[in-house]
Amino acid sequence: MKASKFTDAQKAFILKQGEDGMTVAEICRKAGISQATYHNWKKKYGGMGTDQLKELKRLQKENEHLRKAVSDLTLDKLILAEAAKGKLLSPARRRACIDRVRAELNVSERRACRVLRQHRSTQRRIPVGRPDEEWLLADMIELTRQYGRYGYRRIAALLRDAGWHVNDKRVERLWRREGLKVPMKQPKKGRLWLNAGSCVRLRPEHRYHVWSYDFVHCRTDDGKAFRTLNIIDEYSRECLAIRVDRKLNSGNVIDVLSDLFILRGIPSFIRSDNGPEFVAQAVQDWIKAVGAKTAYIEPGSPWENGYCESFNARFHDEFLNGEIFYSLREAQILIEEWRKHYNTKRPHSALGYRPPAPETIVQMDQRPIMH
Known part of the structure; x- marks a missing residue:
């Protein structure tokens, strides 16, 4: 044993x-x-x-x-x-x-x-994606390559416009998986002084109620500066005009407004900052003569002209920062093409991710309005 x-x-x-x-x-x-x-x-x-x-x-x-x-x-x-x-x-x-x-x-x-x-x-279990996921991802990447500063919500809106039946969550999942973009840091906001012309106190109530305009500066490839005069309808978010030239003064402001008033009609208010081109006596007298009113913001408070400043930020971020202009003429043509895309194609978050002026209503809207 x-x-x-x-x-x-x-x-x-x-x-x-x-x-x-x-x-x-x-x-x-x-x-x-x-x-x-x-x-x-x-x-x-x-x-x-x-x-x-x-x-x-x-x-x-x-x-x-x-x-x-x-x-x-x-x-x-x-x-x-x-x-x-x-x-x-x-x-x-x-x-x-x-x-x-x-x-x-x-x-x-x-x-x-x-x-x-x-x-x-x-x-x-090995996850198996939907049969159409490969094509959806290809379209997402193509839109992201074309519109590099758009977030997944605008890309989802463009996909739906193209015929895809997708929601934001599915696009976000693929967006994160592919590491397409990191959201921008939220900029700090100052306290509103609530001047009479502020976008808080004077809110747009309908189309052609409040227009706003401002200047944006840029340069061509040879280092020479040029300016753009951006005019938008605050209610519809439509960019009405962008005038591009080496120099723009109060006379040019009157010329652009004259063309828009003939084509679109006269708005109730025109909001702007206190730049010399906007506060010039000739501009004020002319606006008063046609029956509109000026709405000036508090000096040094660009956030009171929030609609136009937001448009200028998108204009810089999505277009100007990604283009090289070799001549003024090239800048004028490309900027006008971008303006049309902004109005008719680009999804706007404040409008339920719809463009400000889709092509189906642009022709109907190109008529003067009598006040």
Whole structure:
């Protein structure tokens, strides 16, 4: 009989024979064990009875269970610490996290799924996109390449205009997966002084109620400066005109307004800052003579002309910052093309992601309005 096959009671009986005066050699011969085994038993269990040996075995097993539990808890803590680098709100993120944990800590899939609460069937499932996702992604990338400063909401609106039946969430998911763009930092806003001409106190109520205009500066490739006079209808957000020239003064302001008044009619108010071209007496007298009113903002408060300033920011960000103009004529042609695109194609967030003046109504709207 092998030494490992002896029960606790048999070991206690053999050791008790030695206490009764029997020699070690005789005990080992009768039990069929070596003297080394006998001395190991005596060293480990000497002086113990059967009940004491059973209690020792029970304590040893309990100690092993406790050690295993502590080891399991430590490993679970390591898994959670490895996964705590981001929120696991979706099965896809949990799937990626479990793969990383298994690679880093060399744990089983069962263990990682149990700790991170991911069903193993979900972990093993390979996501299959919709059949049209490849074509949708290709169209998204093409629109993003064409309109590099648009966010996913405007891209989604353009996709819907092109015939795709997609919502913003699906476009956002593909947008984030492809890493197309990081949103711009929100600029700080100053406190409104609420002048009489402010866009807060004088709000547009209908088309041709309030127009606003402002200058934007840029340069051609040879370093020479040119200016643009941007005029918009604040209610419809339509860009009515952009005059481009090396120099623009109060006379040019009157010329552009004259053409617009003949084509579109006369607005109730014209909002602007206090630039010399706008506060010139000739401009004020002419506007008053045709039956419109001026609405000047507080000096040094461009946010009070918020509609036009917002348009100027889009004009810079989406067009001027991405173009090189080799001549003034080229700038005039390209800027006019962008103005038409802005009015008829570009989705505007304030209009429910619709363009300010779609092509279907442009022709109907090109008529003077009598006041």
